[in-house]
Amino acid sequence: MPRIKINHLKCTGCRHCEIACSLNHVENTSNPRRSRIRIMKDNERYYPVISGPFVDAACTSKHFIEINGLEYDMCAFCRASCPEKPYFIEAETGIPLKCDFCGIPPNPSCVRWCNSGALELVED
Amino acid sequence: MNGWVGRCLRVNLTEGKHSVEELDTSQAERFLGGRGLAVKVFSDEVSPNVDPLSADNKLVFSSGPLVGTGAVTGASCSIVTRSALTDTLACAKTRGHFGAEMKFAGFDMIIVEGRAESPVILSVVDGKVRLVPALEYWGRSTSETESLFKGSLGNQWTARETFVLSIGPAGERLLPDANVVNGRFLPVGGAGIGAVMGSKNLKAIAVKGQQSLKVADGNKFVQVVNTLMNKLNSATLTAQSMPQWGTAFLVGLCNQNGILPRNNFQEVPISLGNIGAESLEKAFALRSQGCFGCPVACIKKTDMKQQSYEGRGMVPTYLSIGTLGTNCGVSDLSTIGTASMLCAEMGLDPVAIGGTLATAMELVEKKVVTVDEIKIDLQFGNGNGILEALTLISTKKGYAKKLGQGARKLAESFERPDLFMGVKGMPMSPFDPRAIQGMGLHFATSNYGAHHLYAYTFIDEVLNVNDKIEPYETEGKPALVKFYQDATAVLDSLGLCCWPLMGLKFKNFVPLVNSCLGISHNEDDLLKIGERIWNAERMFNIRAGINGSHDILPERLMKEPIPDGPAKGQVSRVSEMIPEYYRLRGWSDKGEPKEEASGAPGTGEV
Numbered sequence: 246m247p248r249i250k251i252n253h254l255k256c257t258g259c260r261h262c263e264i265a266c267s268l269n270h271v272e273n274t275s276n277p278r279r280s281r282i283r284i285m286k287d288n289e290r291y292y293p294v295i296s297g298p299f300v301d302a303a304c305t306s307k308h309f310i311e312i313n314g315l316e317y318d319m320c321a322f323c324r325a326s327c328p329e330k331p332y333f334i335e336a337e338t339g340i341p342l343k344c345d346f347c348g349i350p351p352n353p354s355c356v357r358w359c360n361s362g363a364l365e366l367v368e369d
Numbered sequence: 370m371n372g373w374v375g376r377c378l379r380v381n382l383t384e385g386k387h388s389v390e391e392l393d394t395s396q397a398e399r400f401l402g403g404r405g406l407a408v409k410v411f412s413d414e415v416s417p418n419v420d421p422l423s424a425d426n427k428l429v430f431s432s433g434p435l436v437g438t439g440a441v442t443g444a445s446c447s448i449v450t451r452s453a454l455t456d457t458l459a460c461a462k463t464r465g466h467f468g469a470e471m472k473f474a475g476f477d478m479i480i481v482e483g484r485a486e487s488p489v490i491l492s493v494v495d496g497k498v499r500l501v502p503a504l505e506y507w508g509r510s511t512s513e514t515e516s517l518f519k520g521s522l523g524n525q526w527t528a529r530e531t532f533v534l535s536i537g538p539a540g541e542r543l544l545p546d547a548n549v550v551n552g553r554f555l556p557v558g559g560a561g562i563g564a565v566m567g568s569k570n571l572k573a574i575a576v577k578g579q580q581s582l583k584v585a586d587g588n589k590f591v592q593v594v595n596t597l598m599n600k601l602n603s604a605t606l607t608a609q610s611m612p613q614w615g616t617a618f619l620v621g622l623c624n625q626n627g628i629l630p631r632n633n634f635q636e637v638p639i640s641l642g643n644i645g646a647e648s649l650e651k652a653f654a655l656r657s658q659g660c661f662g663c664p665v666a667c668i669k670k671t672d673m674k675q676q677s678y679e680g681r682g683m684v685p686t687y688l689s690i691g692t693l694g695t696n697c698g699v700s701d702l703s704t705i706g707t708a709s710m711l712c713a714e715m716g717l718d719p720v721a722i723g724g725t726l727a728t729a730m731e732l733v734e735k736k737v738v739t740v741d742e743i744k745i746d747l748q749f750g751n752g753n754g755i756l757e758a759l760t761l762i763s764t765k766k767g768y769a770k771k772l773g774q775g776a777r778k779l780a781e782s783f784e785r786p787d788l789f790m791g792v793k794g795m796p797m798s799p800f801d802p803r804a805i806q807g808m809g810l811h812f813a814t815s816n817y818g819a820h821h822l823y824a825y826t827f828i829d830e831v832l833n834v835n836d837k838i839e840p841y842e843t844e845g846k847p848a849l850v851k852f853y854q855d856a857t858a859v860l861d862s863l864g865l866c867c868w869p870l871m872g873l874k875f876k877n878f879v880p881l882v883n884s885c886l887g888i889s890h891n892e893d894d895l896l897k898i899g900e901r902i903w904n905a906e907r908m909f910n911i912r913a914g915i916n917g918s919h920d921i922l923p924e925r926l927m928k929e930p931i932p933d934g935p936a937k938g939q940v941s942r943v944s945e946m947i948p949e950y951y952r953l954r955g956w957s958d959k960g961e962p963k964e965e966a967s968g969a970p971g972t973g974e975v
């Protein structure tokens with residue numbers, strides 16, 4: 246099954262993927278807050294996060310981890326379309342968003358507009 | 370509306386009030402938006418004789434209609450005011466994410482007038498416009514200001530999506546060389562704006578919002594963006610050189626032609642030593658950053674560590690290597706990197722302050738003043754002197770006060786105006802006009818002083834992207850300069866970056882504009898708008914007292930030939946080109962736009 250592989254080291258934070266997703270889901274509309282992929286910025290680095298399902302069970306992501314001396318907030322990188330974090334709640338409708346692997350096959354819209362190689366389509 | 374949000378925010382700092390206005394669509398059609406519309410609004414509302422640092426001056430922040438839509442490189446917000454450095458109009462182009470977020474926050478334009486009694490931050494976050502008291506921010510660097518403000522929002526999710534543009538200590542102290550900074554990006558163009566913002570007691574503007582932007586024909590638009598990305602990816606400069614090194618790759622090429630200046634435009638470096646693009650990778654860990662919607666991502670960020678200076682910043686670009694490096698005789702990349710980081714933290718414009726330092730260094734070299742008097746060891750080649758000066762200048766204490774008045778005034782105060790290497794008060798960007806005639810003509814005639822970012826002639830003169838054009842020739846240059854000045858005005862007004870012109874042709878942008886805005890312009894229509902904008906700016910400057918007699922380069926460049934290197938023996942022949950340039954623009958032989966000047970209907974009323 247094809248998947249989107251994320252290499253955050255390549256991400257330039259340009260947010261072109263956010264607009265690609267928005268334009269594909271809402272007619273003629275560019276708005277990062279209507280996108281199912283969002284770019285998290287942390288310590289001047291960028292982390293693409295693609296929204297996924299939110300299960301209303303005890304959340305296990307609300308903690309910090311340390312890698313190479315930098316502290317990361319796992320909540321920021323969690324892909325759940327969760328009510329705690331407004332990132333994947335659609336701005337104008339309040340609907341929680343979830344990636345539906347859109348776009349003209351084989352390229353999902355966000356991958357097509359990501360020029361840095363941070364998003365890549367891979368076959369498992 | 371397509372592209373535009375359709376709303377402007379007007380903030381009066383004196384009264385502490387704001388109002389929301391509708392965008393004037395008929396003017397937006399004539400001036401596009403961004404820089405063009407800001408110039409129109411500014412020159413309609415503000416007297417050309419306004420004291421730049423008075424409450425009567427205004428600041429217009431203006432994002433173009435393509436900004437934030439997903440149009441490739443649609444990120445640029447122009448800031449227009451009357452400059453405290455040059456007395457002409459000033460226009461800074463801020464890239465990164467501020468411009469796009471300003472539109473998501475609901476405004477194409479923010480007009481700031483008056484003066485606050487004490488420091489404030491203008492916050493436009495999620496539909497709420499607030500003037501936040503900012504006494505505790507005063508004196509802080511731009512990055513401190515940003516993180517402190519984000520912390521004050523009290524919600525990490527809001528903070529993460531908020532973008533802050535601020536002045537540093539330099540702007541607060543009203544230094545004419547000050548500029549604005551957002552997200553640790555070095556400012557481009559528009560020196561003198563930082564002081565205007567400082568004079569208004571406006572420390573920063575923060576934006577965030579959820580407004581949707583509309584594009585006219587989404588399907589077509591997506592296709593056009595795909596095509597443009599393919600083109601950018603198949604051109605060497607935009608697919609390899611820029612993403613790898615940013616504009617620093619120009620250093621070697623310019624030096625090969627004798628264009629890179631050394632020691633206040635006295636000579637050119639013969640060998641590059643360790644400052645070529647390849648050395649960047651050895652000196653820094655490069656991290657690429659793109660402005661909003663940019664597939665090129667030419668911004669390189671890194672961590673700087675040097676003796677007493679530490680921090681994050683931009684890896685040196687061509688501009689900072691030229692102005693803070695070779696033109697001050699410095700050829701150590703890590704010093705240049707630290708210097709550009711300090712500029713971003715202090716809110717200093719690298720071209721303006723680089724020019725000031727180079728002037729001071731030549732004053733020392735020519736024994737007009739001694740290092741003992743200056744109390745900072747400013748001698749060509751002394752990197753530590755530069756770093757010290759950059760930290761001290763914003764204190765305005767002791768001798769730093771004298772340095773802080775800008776290059777032209779500094780040279781004049783020692784009765785050596787001939788040592789000021791600039792035009793209309795703006796120090797020259799690092800292109801020696803003797804070795805690149807078209808750029809020389811642009812420097813002389815530019816509405817904003819000698820800054821290359823208002824006409825990218827080197828794309829043809831050095832990089833030969835479209836045609837092989839000899840940099841030392843004057844033939845055909847007036848037309849080339851006019852084209853690049855007009856094209857740049859168009860791209861700035863749409864809110865696009867001009868660097869893609871290294872991989873695209875100007876006409877490639879036409880379908881992007883049309884599918885986004887739902888109009889049907891052709892290339893000539895757009896260039897006519899560019900010409901209209903150029904003329905409008907020129908008219909403002911003429912009414913402000915800066916006219917054809919100021920279209921002149923420093924004498925050194927017209928009389929003293931380059932002593933060595935590939936361009937040995939060249940002088941700038943700008944005076945030969947100016948009559949033809951005026952003629953092409955349809956101006957009088959004194960350089961005044963005529964009312965009926967070609968393609969510029971209505972300049973009379975601007």
Ligand code: SF4
Nearest residue numbers: 266344345347353355
């Ligand atoms: S695959 Fe489609 S829906 Fe999923 S994040 Fe990418 S653009 Fe959005």
Ligand code: SF4
Nearest residue numbers: 256257259260262359
């Ligand atoms: S388009 Fe790619 S590089 Fe740009 S922000 Fe998205 S993932 Fe990062």
Ligand code: SF4
Nearest residue numbers: 660663666667866868
């Ligand atoms: S080319 Fe560079 S400056 Fe221009 S928009 Fe892209 S990243 Fe920004």
